[in-house]
Amino acid sequence: MPPELLQIEAKKPGGNWKDPAVQFRKGVFCYSAAAKNVRALGLPNPRDWQPFDADWKLPPDWKQILLAGMKERLQKYRSFRLFMDICVRCGACADKCHFYVGSGDPKNMPVVRAELMRSVYRRYFTLAGRIFGSLAGGRELTEDIVKEWFYYFYQCTECRRCSVFCPYGIDTAEITMIGRELLNLIGCNTNWVLEPAANCFRTGNHLGIQPHGFKDSLEFAADELEEITGIRVDVPINRKGAEILFVMPSADYFAEPHYYTLLGYMMLFHEIGLDFSFSAFASEGGNFGLFSSHELMKRLNAKVYEEAKRLGVKWILGGECGHMWRVLHQYMDTMNGPADFLEKPVSPITGTKFENARSTRMVHICEFTADLIHSGKLRLDASRNDRWRVTYHDSCNPARSMGLLEEPRYIIRNACNRFFEMPENTIREQTFCCGSGAGLGTDENLEMRLRGGFPRANAVKYVQERHGVNLLACICAIDKATLPTLMEYWAPGVEVGGVHELLGNALVMRGEKPRTADLRGEPLSAEATHA
Numbered sequence: 001m002p003p004e005l006l007q008i009e010a011k012k013p014g015g016n017w018k019d020p021a022v023q024f025r026k027g028v029f030c031y032s033a034a035a036k037n038v039r040a041l042g043l044p045n046p047r048d049w050q051p052f053d054a055d056w057k058l059p060p061d062w063k064q065i066l067l068a069g070m071k072e073r074l075q076k077y078r079s080f081r082l083f084m085d086i087c088v089r090c091g092a093c094a095d096k097c098h099f100y101v102g103s104g105d106p107k108n109m110p111v112v113r114a115e116l117m118r119s120v121y122r123r124y125f126t127l128a129g130r131i132f133g134s135l136a137g138g139r140e141l142t143e144d145i146v147k148e149w150f151y152y153f154y155q156c157t158e159c160r161r162c163s164v165f166c167p168y169g170i171d172t173a174e175i176t177m178i179g180r181e182l183l184n185l186i187g188c189n190t191n192w193v194l195e196p197a198a199n200c201f202r203t204g205n206h207l208g209i210q211p212h213g214f215k216d217s218l219e220f221a222a223d224e225l226e227e228i229t230g231i232r233v234d235v236p237i238n239r240k241g242a243e244i245l246f247v248m249p250s251a252d253y254f255a256e257p258h259y260y261t262l263l264g265y266m267m268l269f270h271e272i273g274l275d276f277s278f279s280a281f282a283s284e285g286g287n288f289g290l291f292s293s294h295e296l297m298k299r300l301n302a303k304v305y306e307e308a309k310r311l312g313v314k315w316i317l318g319g320e321c322g323h324m325w326r327v328l329h330q331y332m333d334t335m336n337g338p339a340d341f342l343e344k345p346v347s348p349i350t351g352t353k354f355e356n357a358r359s360t361r362m363v364h365i366c367e368f369t370a371d372l373i374h375s376g377k378l379r380l381d382a383s384r385n386d387r388w389r390v391t392y393h394d395s396c397n398p399a400r401s402m403g404l405l406e407e408p409r410y411i412i413r414n415a416c417n418r419f420f421e422m423p424e425n426t427i428r429e430q431t432f433c434c435g436s437g438a439g440l441g442t443d444e445n446l447e448m449r450l451r452g453g454f455p456r457a458n459a460v461k462y463v464q465e466r467h468g469v470n471l472l473a474c475i476c477a478i479d480k481a482t483l484p485t486l487m488e489y490w491a492p493g494v495e496v497g498g499v500h501e502l503l504g505n506a507l508v509m510r511g512e513k514p515r516t517a518d519l520r521g522e523p524l525s526a527e528a529t530h531a
């Protein structure tokens, strides 16, 4: 193992945990949001500042704003008040956070991370705290606490692994989300979250790609597919009256290895003759609002639903994206939904009614494809993926938030001959986070990303050593963007790809020319070429 990251201070930290002082050391925090992005979203206190500055240029009444914001949220979110009140400090969650495992910093234990907020709650919102102050576990809200909140609430990927182990079901991610929301009220936000969100408002997607760029990118993909398969696929965009609106994360049409997943979707839709449309307005499935505030989450989510209404589709099909699904399944119905202007989703190919989507009216591509395979609608040649020895990373949001555990595995097992699971306590509901979710996928906090991703990478290393695994498949754009760096560092030789890339490789299309290369342009084995 590289020695640099193994220097974790294992001995008990000195001092009192209530001391909020933190050191903003390069590599472990994210830069502040540029004022132009704060302005573009209409958020408070746009200014030039950085976390390592002594003066954060907070508004003069910052304390009142935070306490009023906290009061409002305690009244609004019952879960927040419960989570502030019911922790018994049993410690069951303590070693379940990948950031604690990777950094050794006790304030990264979920119970302590929550306590950073709870101590302020206790001081200002409980009788004992108001009377006895620190004797009742309360802390005065100071500027140093604001900095401590920023440091630790932006060192949580909101993955919810800790909640799986808490006997009371306390979800520290919800506390982190409220913490970030409060920080946003005084203009303490990070650029890697707000710039994509601002771009999404400006052009429809996080990357700021204009509609003509979106169109060019999809047509380029169609050209490439024609070279690989000899088949020209359609690229319907903004088509009114299509049966289905397809929404994917923008990285799928822009970045690698996501792009191969896009090729897989396009092949699949052509092969089954799906009546669908892409949208240049809703050209983003990812929802960075989740990492900032409920309000921003709602605003970004609304774009997809407004576009579905405008195009007059029956229902929505969503691509391989993590946070799109968390927002959808946990919050959409009470934010923008229910989307009762849409129909209850039914597969036009198999007739399957997606009962689980009768409220959201949105089906995950893995559910859709698994149903096609199960119904015998696809011809697959798994030998075309024989160069891969595959393991599967359950992306936190689809796995823990919506229980999407079997469908991706079912697709992989049908599209590949060599599939190996990682150890049981690192997959499915207990999956370890990639270390970069919730807006931490940027390069300035690379050290913390590598530390936080260590437990995930360690499990991959295990199957790499035992089974020769060389591909880590997943269904989240942030995973696909950040796992390659994680693998390069902790498990060199393991590449990262999407489930629908594997599906696309294996898919035998009617009328295709003999395939000589996979979707990455790598040669197929002689047997697979002529299958």
Ligand code: SF4
Pocket: 096, 097, 098, 099, 108, 109, 110, 113, 155, 156, 157, 158, 159, 160, 161, 162, 163, 172, 173, 176, 433
């Ligand atoms: S939600 Fe995830 S990152 Fe946050 S404290 Fe819990 S385990 Fe750690």
Ligand code: SF4
Pocket: 086, 087, 088, 089, 090, 091, 092, 093, 094, 110, 111, 165, 166, 167, 168, 169, 170
């Ligand atoms: S497991 Fe739950 S109750 Fe126990 S310390 Fe953690 S948050 Fe508190």
